[in-house]
Amino acid sequence: MLFPTVDFAVFFLVVFTGSWLLRPHKIAWRWFILASSCVFYGWWDWNYLMLLFLSIGINWFLGLAVFRSLTPEGERTNTSRWLVRIAVVVNLGILGYFKYFDFFVSTIADKMRSIGISVDAPVLNIILPIGISFFTFQAISYVIDIGRGQWRKPLTILDFAVYLSFFAHLVAGPIVRASEFAPQLDEVPDPRYVRSAEAFMLIFRGMFKKVVISSFLATQIVDPVFANPNAYGPLAVLWAVYAYAIQIYADFSGYTDIAIGVALLLGIRFPQNFDSPYIALSLQDFWSRWHMTLSRWLRDYLYIPLGGNRGSKAMTYRNLFLVMIIGGLWHGANWTFVVWGAIHGSYLVAERIVKAKWKGHELGLPPLLVKAMQWFLVFNVVCLAWVFFRATSVDEAFTLLGRLFASAGSNAGVSLLLIFVIVASVASQFVPQRFPQKAEVWFATWAPALQLAALAGGLVLVDALGPEGIAPFIYFQF
Amino acid sequence: MPAGLIIVVIVLALCVAGLFDADSTLRKSNAKGDGWRNEIAKTVASVTDTLHINFFRNSIDDALGKNQGTKIDxxxxxxxxxxxxxxxxxxxxxxxxxxxxxxxxxxxxxxxxxxxxxxxxxxxxxxxxxxxxxxxxxxxxxxxxxxxxxxxxxxxxxxxxxxxxxxxxxxxxxxxxxxxxxxxxxxxxxxxxxxxxxxxxxxxxxxxxxxxxxxxxxxxxxxxxxxxxxxxxxxxxxxxxxxxxxxxxxxxxxxxxxxxxxxxxxxxxxxxxxxxxxxxxxxxxxxxxxxxxxxxxxxxxxxxxxxxxxxKLVNLKAGNVTPPAAQAPPASLVERTETPPSMPGAE
Missing domain, CATH: 3.40.50.1110 (SGNH hydrolase)
Incomplete structure (x- = not known):
């Protein structure tokens, strides 16, 4: 079920009503939310539910076993360590089977063929269950947090099932931790004070970004240019690259905005996932603003266990690079994602080296100019990496980049409106947070009838400006 | 805002937007062949047409250069x-x-x-x-x-x-x-x-x-x-x-x-x-x-x-119309003399 659809609107009205009616009855409310999440997920394919239930069962059991194997003081034991390792292996095994099996088999077969050995690779054409990467990462974080003694209250199976399957974050995040979600299950928020103004604004903003901005950029230039780069000239290719940077931001942050708004209407608060990433002046800064819950996950469950920055400089650089490569592979089984991760990893390492070397040195340029140059560099490196993220193969990505230096080609798709949308989208990220916050506070003071009119008007506007039909969110495939 | 009032606001906002967007919803539904949903969409569109509620949305479509009719005139x-x-x-x-x-x-x-x-x-x-x-x-x-x-x-x-x-x-x-x-x-x-x-x-x-x-x-x-x-x-x-x-x-x-x-x-x-x-x-x-x-x-x-x-219809001899072999189809390829109503495997 996609958020910006009539189906979801009807579904959510039922869930919203039932949720607030049942909220004082803790057990009934949990069952209701679990059932609703199953309907939401099963809407795509009921068979996927079995995998979700399997993940819930295995991880709940392992979480409990890990907790019981800790010392009374919550210290780790050999048993707890082994159980955590088993949990990680099982989760990554399931993820690997669905996501990477065909990739590895076909890669090995290709390598064998290249040395003259013909093999009949057993490619299974496995269909990737929606959201598997997201709920698997949440499950891993739950077991590891218990194993580290950071989460001392193993959830009941019902609570764990609600946590892992909650429909608002199930298919594309944000990646919420048990410590953020579980305490909210026991709270009974006051139904008289729902943060509706904030939620409505988030939902409207998300729908506008997804349905209007992302869809416009995709159909206007991104899809045609990436599908057939050889037909286009440098100008069209350059704008297509910038357009994709905005498209993926509008698509993913739009989904997150809707998810956070929907959860908020049910009295659940999710962590922030985006914070104007395209204003970053360094790649490190970018990663503290882009898909923040994934960055946090990678830092806590990968970078730090690898040694983080506790060892030598070389080890720190290795860890940074590895984390970005693995982060790339998390997005999908394709060499394009490896290259995407490698670009980010290499630049992060280079950034650290340059910063260490130039610490205390002044360029003698005006600070504003230095900032502008830093911004330009980071933005373009991010855009360059997005080319590999979007392309279906590394060769295709290089073909597209090569067209940036072509002497001829069509500029179809480039228009003043397109340039305006891209420039305005980037510029909007420089608007200080206090302005939307003020708008939200102001909106909250409106009479309900006015809010109703604004909501209805917003929905009409989004429908009018959007295309016919809604494409799935880009991050559903991860 | 209290949860009860939020339900009212959401339901009414959806209804109002649904009425304004009735023509657009009907067009999408018609194209999909939505069954019972199509019947609902038709009924709503007919009500909005009678009451001229679709005026607002149609004005936006007009301004955007979109066509809002369902017939080919x-x-x-x-x-x-x-x-x-x-x-x-x-x-x-x-x-x-x-x-x-x-x-x-x-x-x-x-x-x-x-x-x-x-x-x-x-x-x-x-x-x-x-x-x-x-x-x-x-x-x-x-x-x-x-x-x-x-x-x-x-x-x-x-x-x-x-x-x-x-x-x-x-x-x-x-x-x-x-x-x-x-x-x-x-x-x-x-x-x-x-x-x-x-x-x-x-x-x-x-x-x-x-x-x-x-x-x-x-x-x-x-x-x-x-x-x-x-x-x-x-x-x-x-x-x-x-x-x-x-x-x-x-x-x-x-x-x-x-x-x-x-x-x-x-x-x-x-x-x-x-x-x-x-x-x-x-x-x-x-x-x-x-x-x-x-x-x-x-x-x-x-x-x-x-x-x-x-x-074959116009004299193009003044132009450079000799195709490079790397771009043109083989000379042996020709159009069919007759186009049949169905081809195996085309459906």
């Missing part, structure tokens, strides 16, 4: 043509138009347009016709369009209002890939795709569009390209049926020259093939990964084939 467009038609010699209109030979000094205006398939083909066609030195090409594609959904994009209206006034001597047009969907008939009823009433209505639209393209002085040729076969795994259906309709309607209209793309993008048994050899014998991928749209090689191949066809 070719009658009015045809009326505009009648006057000019009367001036034309009835005898001349029965013959294939004879166009003056273009030269570098007096290049011929050529327009290429259609749906998203025309995008890649059109880009190649524009580049190649420009390189001949005797054409002034214009590319005009609109993704996701065709003749099934004039509410989404009204091609006949666009052709009359925007294309013909520029007076192109040759039009190259291609539709079909998006037309395999339900339509609304003249009486407002949903016509199920590929049903007899659907085919009759689609044929009527094709015929009317072809009639619109006749010039009063019989000085315009339209090369109407049939859609190519689509590959496995695509959702585009019925390309064989559409080709048949285009071909059969073109038979009685000399100003419409049907071009059969099918053999140029299929194997020797006329089944879809993504990889085909060009005149130089090298096999190239002719389609994009979606098995629908053309690759650059496919666009080039079709462009040279169409230019070759134009060369």
């Amino acid at each position: 070719v009658e009015e467009l045809l009326r505009r043509q009648v006057e000019a038609e009367n001036a034309a010699s009835a005898e001349a209109a029965k013959k294939v138009p004879v166009l003056p030979a273009p030269t570098p000094a007096t290049p011929m205006k050529i327009w290429v347009g259609g749906d998203s398939i025309t995008q890649t083909f059109g880009i190649s066609f524009q580049r190649i016709t420009q390189s001949t030195g005797i054409f002034t090409p214009t590319l005009d594609y609109h993704v996701s369009t065709g003749l099934s959904r004039p509410d989404y994009y009204n091609w006949p209206e666009h052709l009359v209002k925007d294309v013909l006034p520029a007076n192109p001597s040759i039009l190259v047009i291609m539709f079909g890939a998006n037309d395999g969907q339900n339509m609304i008939g003249a009486d407002g009823k949903v016509l199920v795709r590929a049903s007899e009433p659907w085919m009759a209505e689609y044929r009527r639209r094709v015929a009317a569009t072809m009639d619109l393209l006749k010039s009063p002085d019989n000085q315009r040729i339209t090369i109407w390209c049939g859609p190519p076969p689509m590959g496995p795994g695509t959702k585009t259906r019925g390309m064989d049926l559409m080709s048949y309709i285009y071909w059969s309607e073109a038979q009685s209209r000399p100003w419409i020259q049907y071009f059969d793309t099918w053999p140029f993008f299929s194997d020797s048994s006329l089944a879809f093939s993504a990889n085909l050899p060009n005149a130089d014998g090298v096999v190239r991928s002719m389609r994009q990964k979606d098995n629908v749209h053309f690759s650059t090689a496919g666009g080039d191949r079709l462009s040279w084939a169409v230019i070759d066809r134009i060369g």
Whole structure:
């Protein structure tokens, strides 16, 4: 079920009503939310539910076993360590089977063929269950947090099932931790004070970004240019690259905005996932603003266990690079994602080296100019990496980049409106947070009838400006 | 805001938006063939029409240049043509138009347009016709369009209002890939795709569009390209049926020259093939990964084939119209003499 659809609107009205009616009855409310999440997920394919239930069962059991194997003081034991390792292996095994099996088999077969050995690779054409990467990462974080003694209250199976399957974050995040979600299950928020103004604004903003901005950029230039780069000239290719940077931001942050708004209407608060990433002046800064819950996950469950920055400089650089490569592979089984991760990893390492070397040195340029140059560099490196993220193969990505230096080609798709949308989208990220916050506070003071009119008007506007039909969110495939 | 009031606000906001958007919702529902949802959409649209609630949304659509009707109003467009038609010699209109030979000094205006398939083909066609030195090409594609959904994009209206006034001597047009969907008939009823009433209505639209393209002085040729076969795994259906309709309607209209793309993008048994050899014998991928749209090689191949066809109607000797072997189809490839209503494996 996609958020910006009539189906979801009807579904959510039922869930919203039932949720607030049942909220004082803790057990009934949990069952209701679990059932609703199953309907939401099963809407795509009921068979996927079995995998979700399997993940819930295995991880709940392992979480409990890990907790019981800790010392009374919550210290780790050999048993707890082994159980955590088993949990990680099982989760990554399931993820690997669905996501990477065909990739590895076909890669090995290709390598064998290249040395003259013909093999009949057993490619299974496995269909990737929606959201598997997201709920698997949440499950891993739950077991590891218990194993580290950071989460001392193993959830009941019902609570764990609600946590892992909650429909608002199930298919594309944000990646919420048990410590953020579980305490909210026991709270009974006051139904008289729902943060509706904030939620409505988030939902409207998300729908506008997804349905209007992302869809416009995709159909206007991104899809045609990436599908057939050889037909286009440098100008069209350059704008297509910038357009994709905005498209993926509008698509993913739009989904997150809707998810956070929907959860908020049910009295659940999710962590922030985006914070104007395209204003970053360094790649490190970018990663503290882009898909923040994934960055946090990678830092806590990968970078730090690898040694983080506790060892030598070389080890720190290795860890940074590895984390970005693995982060790339998390997005999908394709060499394009490896290259995407490698670009980010290499630049992060280079950034650290340059910063260490130039610490205390002044360029003698005006600070504003230095900032502008830093911004330009980071933005373009991010855009360059997005080319590999979007392309279906590394060769295709290089073909597209090569067209940036072509002497001829069509500029179809480039228009003043397109340039305006891209420039305005980037510029909007420089608007200080206090302005939307003020708008939200102001909106909250409106009479309900006015809010109703604004909501209805917003929905009409989004429908009018959007295309016919809604494409799935880009991050559903991860 | 209290939860109870939020429910009221959400329900009413959805209802108000639903009423304002009723026409748009009905159009989408009609295209999908939504069953019981379609009945609800019809009822709501009829209420909003009676109460003129759709005025607000239609004004926005007007401002955005979108068409909000659900019918194709070719009658009015045809009326505009009648006057000019009367001036034309009835005898001349029965013959294939004879166009003056273009030269570098007096290049011929050529327009290429259609749906998203025309995008890649059109880009190649524009580049190649420009390189001949005797054409002034214009590319005009609109993704996701065709003749099934004039509410989404009204091609006949666009052709009359925007294309013909520029007076192109040759039009190259291609539709079909998006037309395999339900339509609304003249009486407002949903016509199920590929049903007899659907085919009759689609044929009527094709015929009317072809009639619109006749010039009063019989000085315009339209090369109407049939859609190519689509590959496995695509959702585009019925390309064989559409080709048949285009071909059969073109038979009685000399100003419409049907071009059969099918053999140029299929194997020797006329089944879809993504990889085909060009005149130089090298096999190239002719389609994009979606098995629908053309690759650059496919666009080039079709462009040279169409230019070759134009060369049989117009003297192009003043231009550089000899195709490079790496871009053109093998000389042995020819159009079919007759287009059958169905092809094995096309559905």
